[in-house]
Amino acid sequence: MTLYSTLAGSRLVPLVLGLGGAGCVVVALALVFRVALLVPWGVALVGAAYAVFLRLRGGAVDSNAVYVAVGLVVTAEVAFLSLRPPVPAGDGRIQWDAALRIVVIAIATLLGGGIVLVASGASGGGLVLEGIGVAASVVIVSAVVTLAARARDSAST
Amino acid sequence: MTRTLGPKLVAYVALAATALVAALALRLQELVVVALPFALVPAVALLLARRPAVDVRLDLERERALEGDEVESVLTLDASGGVDRLEMLLEVPRGLGIVDGRNPVAFHLGNDEVRPHVLRLRCGRWGGYRVGRVFFRARDRFDLVAWEWDVDVRAPLKVYPREEVVRELLQPAETQVFSGNHVARQKGEGIEFVDLRQFTPGDRVRRVNWRASARRGELWVNEQHAERNADVILFLDTFTEATSDGGSTLDLALRAAASLTARYLQQKDRVGFVTFGGMLNWMLPGTGTTQLYRLVDSLIDTQIVFNYAWRDLGVLPRRTLPPKAMVVALTPLLDDRAAGALLDLRARGFDLVLVELAPQPFMAPPRGEIAAVARRIWELKREALRGRFREAGVPVAVWDDDRGLAVGLEEVSQFRRRARVALG
Numbered sequence: 001m002t003l004y005s006t007l008a009g010s011r012l013v014p015l016v017l018g019l020g021g022a023g024c025v026v027v028a029l030a031l032v033f034r035v036a037l038l039v040p041w042g043v044a045l046v047g048a049a050y051a052v053f054l055r056l057r058g059g060a061v062d063s064n065a066v067y068v069a070v071g072l073v074v075t076a077e078v079a080f081l082s083l084r085p086p087v088p089a090g091d092g093r094i095q096w097d098a099a100l101r102i103v104v105i106a107i108a109t110l111l112g113g114g115i116v117l118v119a120s121g122a123s124g125g126g127l128v129l130e131g132i133g134v135a136a137s138v139v140i141v142s143a144v145v146t147l148a149a150r151a152r153d154s155a156s157t
Numbered sequence: 158m159t160r161t162l163g164p165k166l167v168a169y170v171a172l173a174a175t176a177l178v179a180a181l182a183l184r185l186q187e188l189v190v191v192a193l194p195f196a197l198v199p200a201v202a203l204l205l206a207r208r209p210a211v212d213v214r215l216d217l218e219r220e221r222a223l224e225g226d227e228v229e230s231v232l233t234l235d236a237s238g239g240v241d242r243l244e245m246l247l248e249v250p251r252g253l254g255i256v257d258g259r260n261p262v263a264f265h266l267g268n269d270e271v272r273p274h275v276l277r278l279r280c281g282r283w284g285g286y287r288v289g290r291v292f293f294r295a296r297d298r299f300d301l302v303a304w305e306w307d308v309d310v311r312a313p314l315k316v317y318p319r320e321e322v323v324r325e326l327l328q329p330a331e332t333q334v335f336s337g338n339h340v341a342r343q344k345g346e347g348i349e350f351v352d353l354r355q356f357t358p359g360d361r362v363r364r365v366n367w368r369a370s371a372r373r374g375e376l377w378v379n380e381q382h383a384e385r386n387a388d389v390i391l392f393l394d395t396f397t398e399a400t401s402d403g404g405s406t407l408d409l410a411l412r413a414a415a416s417l418t419a420r421y422l423q424q425k426d427r428v429g430f431v432t433f434g435g436m437l438n439w440m441l442p443g444t445g446t447t448q449l450y451r452l453v454d455s456l457i458d459t460q461i462v463f464n465y466a467w468r469d470l471g472v473l474p475r476r477t478l479p480p481k482a483m484v485v486a487l488t489p490l491l492d493d494r495a496a497g498a499l500l501d502l503r504a505r506g507f508d509l510v511l512v513e514l515a516p517q518p519f520m521a522p523p524r525g526e527i528a529a530v531a532r533r534i535w536e537l538k539r540e541a542l543r544g545r546f547r548e549a550g551v552p553v554a555v556w557d558d559d560r561g562l563a564v565g566l567e568e569v570s571q572f573r574r575r576a577r578v579a580l581g
Contacts, residue, residue, distance in 0.1 A: 036164045036165070036168075037164060037168075039168060040168035040169075040171060040172055043168075043172060044172060044175060047172070047175075047176060047188075047191055050187075050191070051179055051183060051185060051188060054183075054185050054187055054188070055183055055185065061186050061187060062187045065186075065187035065188075065190040065191060066190055068187075068190075068191060069190050069191045069193060069194055070194075072191060072194075072195075073194035073195065073198070076165075076168070076169070076172075076195075080164075080165045080168075080300065081300075084300070087244045087261050087262065087263040088259045088261070088262055088263065089262070089263050090259060090262040090263055090264040090272075090274065091264055091265060093265045094242060094263050094264060094265050097241070097242065097265060097298075098300075101298065101299065101300075105194060105198060105299075108194070108197065109193060109194040109197075112193045112194070112197060113190040113193055113194075116186070116189055116190050116193060117186075117190060120186045120189075
């Protein structure tokens with residue numbers, strides 16, 4: 001994300017690079033010294049670098065924002081996962097649960113981000129982004145229906 | 158059950174809020190996309206989070222074991238509502254260890270799933286344990302909310318000390334009135350020949366010594382030593398102990414006490430015990446297998462309780478030390494109160510045997526010249542104390558793990574034999 005913000009922008013590159021680099025260093029320190037409190041600060045600094053890049057860039061909505069969002073959330077998930085106290089797994093499923101969760105969150109972010117970008121009228125995403133937006137709508141409606149059904153079941157029991 | 162919100166939840170909500178505020182302030186729609194996952198994940202997680210309902214049961218393979226044995230324990234989890242990630246830790250008391258099985262361990266439990274988890278425990282040290290305090294931590298699917306609780310399903314596990322090899326038991330100086338395996342000083346019904354005397358009305362014909370009667374022209378009968386039992390009191394000094402990673406003097410005392418108890422009870426003797434220290438404990442002398450279990454069960458509850466109070470024999474109930482009992486004292490000779498009480502016991506006429514549990518193997522070697530001199534002075538003081546006991550007619554056997562209890566008891570027997578020769 002830092003590289004993208006740095007390479008795609010043309011103004012105040014050292015500031016963007018500095019912010020993004022500081023974010024990476026903070027996340028690395030959080031992992032080395034096992035301080036969970038530092039992880040959001042690192043993610044926020046990388047996000048700040050992206051915000052500065054966007055502010056300086058101007059123009060149309062950046063269609064790559066959805067990938068930046070996926071990158072940030074996956075980074076945060078992996079960082080928190082590695083900071084969790086290690087407990088040996090008693091079965092095979094528990095070992096794959098975390099990886100599966102990260103994949104699901106990444107896909108959900110792609111879909112949700114796509115909806116927001118489509119709704120905001122971002123251009124330049126092309127047919128792929130339009131497709132993601134439509135798929136996201138379907139998934140969100142399905143999720144809402146599922147949650148409503150589950151809530152009704154739990155209320156009746 | 159305690160419900161806690163993890164640092165990840167706080168971080169995600171803060172990141173989402175910051176990104177949304179920045180999106181508004183800077184008029185950047187892209188930051189809404191960036192905020193989206195950080196807002197959605199906590200929202201969905203809190204919506205789906207369910208309070209876990211897990212029942213747990215503990216089954217121990219057996220309730221009694223010997224030092225060094227392995228005991229299988231099965232923790233059976235029954236999740237009525239299902240748990241995405243359940244972390245479990247069985248509290249293992251000090252003295253026990255786990256040789257097979259994972260502890261702590263994490264599971265995924267489905268709805269109404271019953272899952273057994275097997276742990277193999279090694280009984281490292283004697284003692285009365287209660288195994289079965291289990292700590293749980295359940296996490297939701299997104300690892301944002303955690304529930305922590307503990308369950309007490311403790312079951313008793315008694316670990317008995319391993320037996321020491323005892324080739325020959327100490328013979329008590331005095332016997333009691335009930336029949337047993339010891340040859341008494343008194344004359345009576347028995348096997349060991351002691352003397353001849355003239356026949357008196359009432360004597361059994363089978364006791365007539367026909368050869369002596371024929372030689373003297375009148376009836377003479379044999380007299381035998383009676384075979385009686387004895388009272389043995391095990392006196393454990395629990396004021397203090399020398400301890401290291403490899404064990405302690407109290408371990409030696411318990412192993413010796415358990416071994417001697419079993420052997421004397423096999424000989425139909427009455428055995429009791431007194432633990433004399435910061436906490437007093439005693440059991441009146443008795444005989445039989447029941448007494449063996451009662452004694453060993455009580456012995457494994459023995460512990461060192463630090464206490465400054467001066468204790469003498471006056472605090473002991475009179476019946477715990479019956480007259481003519483042989484008192485076998487198991488002591489590291491580290492506390493003056495125990496030494497004083499034992500000398501007092503001897504002065505009251507008890508047949509006292511001192512088994513000194515050598516504390517030196519449990520101590521670090523002296524470092525430096527001053528420490529070496531201090532150690533030598535300490536050794537000399539101990540030797541002087543042993544001398545006081547020997548002067549009082551008390552045999553002292555020094556026992557450490559290398560020599561074995563049998564060697565120490567043999568030394569005591571030799572001391573007693575020499576003492577008899579000297580007296581004669």
